[in-house]
Amino acid sequence: MTAVVLVHGIAQQVRGPESLLDDWYPALADGLALHGVTPPDRAAVSMAFYGDVFRPPGHRGVGLPELTADDVTDPVERDLLLAWWEHAAEQQPAVPGPRDPGARLRTPHVVQRALDALSHSAFFAGLSERLMIASLRQVRRYLTEPATRDAVRQRLAALVTAETRVVVAHSLGTVVAYETLAAARPEWRDIALVTLGSPLAIRNVVFDRLLPAPTDGRAHWPASVSRWTNIADRGDVVALVKTLAPRFGDRVTDLPVHNGAQAHDVRPYLTARETGQAVAAGLTRR
Template structure:
């Protein structure tokens, strides 16, 4: 009986559903316990895993192609990279920022952005090619319709009649949102988004399906309660509040995750996240 479905973000191509569950499940239970609830049993939680769809078949070594600054494509990849850079520089003094005169999107400037981000708390430890590969995954999701559909189908297959709560992180919040909008016939669900990029203008928000109208995204019909959790220092969740874009029914909550602001584990162990999950699991309380 799957009561909780989890949806991961980018750069998980070398893991699997059980590997991710081993990380996510204890943190989820800790958060629910801190909120005064009782965590779901391990057989009640499923991971909607799609990372393998980004894994190159038959590639030797790490399975990541040799990428450098010249491979960062014009458009979404470069614009997102520069938004990460500008935000990181604003939040972290050790990250050198872009000067106004040097904001041309050239390979040289892209290299400066990659070098600067290597000093940030979030990207520290990531190789340059892994940063670029992560950008590429976001771009591919939005520009390859067949891949996008397959990822959404993978999530849809994990949702059952017993599902009560969807917990999505990073790009997974986009996957969850679009799929929920495409299934208005699904029963009452609670949505918890963590470190979501959904409200980033132009790069993410304006590319959503269904397309937003007049600056407002459609409310996902199966969702009766939506809690969005963001850390102020999370450079992926550039727009911390979703309510201005998806309606006042979204409950926006800020937490502090420490140095790893975008890491899913501190998001899950936060009492605020645990409270949202716990509330979602108490469906009987919502009924007359």
Template structure:
């Protein structure tokens, strides 16, 4: 089994294990270099826990790309609430985004239209088509609400984590999948969990829906620790990363989580930008040591 397992995030449904491994491997090594580590990863050292194809619609002749979603396809509840949270976060970090007012924070069709219009002009979602933005929303909601899809995605990642695996690096929605996979594999020997651009700490939307369910401690939810005492969990978030709404995971998972804010430039949520950061490289080097 590979020493390092990577778990991708949203929007990778048209890629695959080998494509992502070719993308991630050099950036992981760049991060190790920035950290001053002599360790280098080669192809057998890394595998990708790939689940993106579970979200890819079945092919049909004369139909290509993502489903032609519109504002009307954003479902009430989790999808609308998450969209509005993205809007607020984008406005907080990007002066070019008109902030939502009290009336537009109410979950209505009009608020969905306003949110998508505002996000389409943000730095974070620059160049992202509306249909792709809605598709990303639906990937998050489907993972959290579709038991069959969730079980299949988890199984893909769990089977990649073997006795030789020492590091799990997980991006975006993949951090949710990786967290649940480690919880589902008691006795694993992973020494470093590195989450990047993670939505795990969003109290009202993501945290209550985790499996296993978080505990209620002193009126606050607290997620279970995903391993033994030897596991070191490092969480990295860019200040402008809209998906990583909560940068500090300690209130949600305990003070053992090492949290840091990094600077990814214009690509705030990009996995490769996170992976080349010195702090990411150091966390991986520590797990491999």
């Protein structure tokens, strides 16, 4: 029985379901333990892995294909990058903002300026320029390539059964989880959805491209979901809009947490008492 299904986020293309579960399961168990609940056996927890959908074919170069600021030409990628930059600058003094005079003088190329600035942020520190651009491309490809979107959603749909009680999703995985659970199946019912560091409510880039399409600025409630808890760290650059209830309905419970320096990292999200409480409520409701 798969009681809990986990859905990862971007930049996991060289991992796999078991290696990711090795990272996620102990943190999930810790969060439940903080709430006084015995975690389910690992055999009852599955990882909806889709990273390989974004894994490029082999090529003569080493590592990722060479990507530079000049390759960021798609409006979705550019808008998301600039939104990340602006939010990171608001939250972190070390990140020069879009209107910072020094940032403007260093380079006239706005995309390059954004990449340079984000390299000083807590989330993107240590990531190469290529990795940042590759992350942008994964979001863009999911939102704009129907075949990619379908392939990713099928990975989650294949694991959700009538016995599934909780879906826990992180980052881009929250978009995958929302869209998949919105496509109701008769056997899917009474599922508790827990979203961590979600970009779902980012207007223009993500929200307005959701399926099913929002109506009059409001998204449709995912029919398979009975309760939804959204958890976000104030400094999480990816979760630009921290509260989902204004767009997805008052049935969403929005909770803030503090994850320390790695605001978007899934592990502190999972170990948070708030996450443990939300998962426990889903596991024990029947």
